[in-house]
Amino acid sequence: MTDVSRIPESPESEAEIAFEGALRPANLAEFVGQAKVRLQLELLLKAAAMQSRTPDHILLAGPPGLGKTTLALIVAEETGQPIRLTSGPALQHAGDLAAVLSSLVPGELLFIDEIHRMARTAEEMLYLAMEDFRIDIMVGKGAGATSVPLELAPFTVIGATTRAGLLPNPLRDRFGFTAHLEFYEDGELERVLARAARLLDLRVDDAALAEIATRSRGTPRIANRLLRRVRDYALVHETDADEQAVQHALLVYDVDALGLDRLDRAVLQALIDRFAGGPVGVRSLAVSVGEEAETVESVVEPFLVRTGLVTRTQRGRVATQQAYAHLGRALPGGAVPQGPRLDI
Numbered sequence: 001m002t003d004v005s006r007i008p009e010s011p012e013s014e015a016e017i018a019f020e021g022a023l024r025p026a027n028l029a030e031f032v033g034q035a036k037v038r039l040q041l042e043l044l045l046k047a048a049a050m051q052s053r054t055p056d057h058i059l060l061a062g063p064p065g066l067g068k069t070t071l072a073l074i075v076a077e078e079t080g081q082p083i084r085l086t087s088g089p090a091l092q093h094a095g096d097l098a099a100v101l102s103s104l105v106p107g108e109l110l111f112i113d114e115i116h117r118m119a120r121t122a123e124e125m126l127y128l129a130m131e132d133f134r135i136d137i138m139v140g141k142g143a144g145a146t147s148v149p150l151e152l153a154p155f156t157v158i159g160a161t162t163r164a165g166l167l168p169n170p171l172r173d174r175f176g177f178t179a180h181l182e183f184y185e186d187g188e189l190e191r192v193l194a195r196a197a198r199l200l201d202l203r204v205d206d207a208a209l210a211e212i213a214t215r216s217r218g219t220p221r222i223a224n225r226l227l228r229r230v231r232d233y234a235l236v237h238e239t240d241a242d243e244q245a246v247q248h249a250l251l252v253y254d255v256d257a258l259g260l261d262r263l264d265r266a267v268l269q270a271l272i273d274r275f276a277g278g279p280v281g282v283r284s285l286a287v288s289v290g291e292e293a294e295t296v297e298s299v300v301e302p303f304l305v306r307t308g309l310v311t312r313t314q315r316g317r318v319a320t321q322q323a324y325a326h327l328g329r330a331l332p333g334g335a336v337p338q339g340p341r342l343d344i
């Protein structure tokens, strides 16, 4: 079941892609937040440049919209190397990967988005290629088939995944560096938004930026999208893009005070109302809201855990007191939860 009112996590229309492209920071200095990852990447790239070699393979892991694709493009910019873009779902046969690998120029970067969704046979070819810059190509068919080794130009794989846990160990081990992207702090999102507003030539006051930031699920992509919705609202209602406009606009789009959208709230409601607060497995939760387990696991759950509304236990997911308070529900046993009710 697709909820059409949900603000999409991934760019869907041409306009969205163009919008994201226009706001993407082009170099490490413009990339907001993720200080640790920035520092680690800087070191890695500088050391490689000093030794005139290709940088180690890089794995970018983290929930959607935190900047994985952006960072891959920044690595290309910073190293001055060409970058080839592909994705796990596009590599369903070893032959697909062989075609890409054999056409790389020396030093080229190979960005594999959703790398956890590659076919097993392609994955195996990739390990060898990453380690030895060599693949074996099968020539001929049946009993007469022979494998012919093919030397590859040195290259750097940049893998991106929302589900690092799904990568087989041998593949994960081939990456010299794994960047774990974290959700952004509100102050960082305010900087992302201020930059976007400047690029979009939009006047938004600081209070409005702060309000959008707290409702952006710690995610720059969502911050930028909400900014666009606020801009629309201000345009149509002929008002300033101020704090009040933000509150009204986000009410229209079902984004609550903590930044939870309809799917987040549906999952939380199911956990509390149907599973008595848990513990419950993430798959059962996904089924009960009619969503794919992968979406609940990689998109919804990390955010609910980060906000302190859900905890992970060995027996499953459990709603916290704060979750009961947020949805205005009585705790099991009838106690009234502590804390303010935060939704508007």
Ligand SMILES: Nc1ncnc2c1ncn2[C@@H]1O[C@H](COP(=O)(O)OP(=O)(O)OP(=O)(O)O)[C@@H](O)[C@H]1O
Binding pocket: 009, 010, 019, 020, 021, 023, 024, 025, 030, 031, 032, 033, 034, 063, 064, 065, 066, 067, 068, 069, 070, 071, 160, 162, 192, 220, 221, 224
């Ligand atoms: N650190 C950042 N500073 C400024 N803007 C950012 C940052 N990270 C992401 N963005 C903005 O958010 C948008 C989405 O980022 P990006 O496409 O890199 O996410 P992603 O991690 O690749 O997501 P997905 O998993 O869906 O592919 C970018 O277009 C960019 O405008």
Ligand SMILES: [Mg+2]
Binding pocket: 068, 069, 070, 113, 160
């Ligand atoms: Mg991406």
